Amino acid sequence: MAVHELNAEGLNCPLPILKAKKMLKGLAAGDVLKIRSTDPGSVADFSAFCTHTGNKLLSSSSEGDVYLFEIERV
Amino acid sequence: MSDDSTENAKSMSIIVTKGSLDWAYPPFILGTTAAAMDMKVTMFFTFYGLALLKKKLNLKFTTLGNPAMEMPMMGGHMAMPNLLSVMPGVGGAAGKMMKNLMKQKGVASIEDLREASVDLEIRMIACQMTLDLFEYTTDDMIDGIELGGAATYMEVASKSDINLFI
Numbered sequence: 001m002a003v004h005e006l007n008a009e010g011l012n013c014p015l016p017i018l019k020a021k022k023m024l025k026g027l028a029a030g031d032v033l034k035i036r037s038t039d040p041g042s043v044a045d046f047s048a049f050c051t052h053t054g055n056k057l058l059s060s061s062s063e064g065d066v067y068l069f070e071i072e073r074v
Numbered sequence: 075m076s077d078d079s080t081e082n083a084k085s086m087s088i089i090v091t092k093g094s095l096d097w098a099y100p101p102f103i104l105g106t107t108a109a110a111m112d113m114k115v116t117m118f119f120t121f122y123g124l125a126l127l128k129k130k131l132n133l134k135f136t137t138l139g140n141p142a143m144e145m146p147m148m149g150g151h152m153a154m155p156n157l158l159s160v161m162p163g164v165g166g167a168a169g170k171m172m173k174n175l176m177k178q179k180g181v182a183s184i185e186d187l188r189e190a191s192v193d194l195e196i197r198m199i200a201c202q203m204t205l206d207l208f209e210y211t212t213d214d215m216i217d218g219i220e221l222g223g224a225a226t227y228m229e230v231a232s233k234s235d236i237n238l239f240i
Binding site: 052 | 106107110112181190194
């Protein structure tokens with residue numbers, strides 16, 4: 001299981017989702033993608049994205065103005 | 075995409091009828107996001123929406139007849155009176171201002187979203203009738219598009235879970 005990182009800080013909707021999807025596509029099942037975002041809308045969006053695509057949202061948290069997500073590729 | 079080939083994958087179609095800078099966003103944002111969520115997406119470009127398929131995009135927007143448009147300015151918001159739009163250079167300046175604002179706020183350009191649409195294998199259909207009407211050929215348009223008419227769209231729409239007209 002490999003951990004990959006995506007820095008989506010400063011990007012607005014729908015770029016964090018599009019960039020995350022692009023990276024997830026290249027990952028093996030079980031790999032984890034850690035994402036950093038500053039778009040407050042991405043909290044609801046990554047949750048919806050994972051619900052719809054079946055990828056696992058392992059965690060969703062924030063650190064100051066930065067939102068952190070961990071998604072496991074199915 | 076590797077994981078969207080299941081038979082129960084959702085699908086969406088969008089009729090794209092407008093070609094100004096502001097109206098170009100909703101179809102491309104929703105189309106790319108749906109495709110990123112493993113939906114099968116078809117976009118049908120007709121009338122002014124056809125301009126969004128041209129190789130070289132030169133999108134503009136107008137302040138005319140848009141009372142809801144307020145630009146953030148010096149901590150407040152400024153409405154754009156209709157009268158302003160008839161002054162020479164105002165349209166171009168407003169377009170530049172909007173593009174700068176979008177860049178500053180991390181909003182994708184339409185060029186980027188269109189490229190993402192191609193990467194995400196969105197099916198893009200140009201309306202044959204509109205091409206004829208405005209005297210364009212496929213040479214004026216980006217590669218990878220299809221040509222079709224109302225029946226082509228209806229066939230797609232009848233099988234789609236979501237159908238939007240923008």
